[in-house]
Amino acid sequence: MTDVAGARAESGPGELEVRIWRGADDGGFTGYRVPARPNQTVLDVVTEVQRTHAPDLAYRFACRVGVCGSCAMTVNGVPRWTCRTHVRRVLDEGTLTVEPLRNLPRIRDLVVDMAPFFEKWQAAGGVFEGTATRAEAPARVDPESAGRRAADAGIECINCAVCYAACDVVAWDPAYLGPAQLLRAWTLVNDERHAARRETLDRAMGPGGCASCHTQGSCMRHCPMELSPTEGIAGLKRRSLAAMFLGGNWLGGG
């Protein structure tokens, strides 16, 4: 299955050997050799492979500076942003293996279909519904209120799908909505401007919802924005219990 571009069987000093997934589900790894540079990221390596060895290599990136989340891939078994991953930090006994993100359908090479990720995002009640119009003044939300602080802790999510790829429950249960999706639901449940807070909570606690989370914490561990879907899901569980027992008074803080 491996075909190494380059004449020698062993990579020489100053060279890096990288295995990259080619094809879709029925594909395999192909080995490439690129110069080992002192400050290269995995994205640099993938780009160099595409430019010098495999012009048909499919991969995604955009900002290349760690703010957009487009370059997320599985590097030596771990989901990460490749533009923020220095090769020297992740080399596993001198080897580098790059595959597409787990838990999403493979399109080709390193590109996955993000559609299921966003479909679940909507299914989890992530679509905001306003309660005011442009004719009214903007809502005055106290930034120090418990609700706003809880929402703020989760709104920096840029939907890169690293947590989704890291989550074992997503791998085991196709109906599970996912960490980013539930964190988004949590931010809306805490958003006093949202018209459908109870509906979002019910969706988040419904089939495929946060009751399936086993609190393994892989999402929290791997989130490049250092967010914690684990905490959001715990909050949803607590708030759902409150809703069940307190009825209309469920909108307590925390």
Next chain:
Amino acid sequence: MERRLFVLQRLTAVLLAPLVLVHLGLVLVAIRGGLTAAEILGRTQGSVGWALFYGLFVVAAAVHAPIGLRNILREWTPLPRRAVEALSAVFAALLLVLGLRAVWAVVA
């Protein structure tokens, strides 16, 4: 439904924790004390207290375990959803029947 099952599992866990500890304590007392079956039955037969204690234990376990098993079946087997629900319900009924029969056997 998911929320209700989640809450039931957590609530029965709260019940089961002390019940299990007491039960383990009883087992230790019975074994250390060298109690015979006849001696144990002498204490449990006709006892409303033991009937309630173990009756509650059985009901809590029959609710708690199948909910967990349901999740496990869904995550680790390729069984369709309806089969998972059915198996879990059957397991719950089994635990309830076997458990209550056992309780009856020692308190009646």
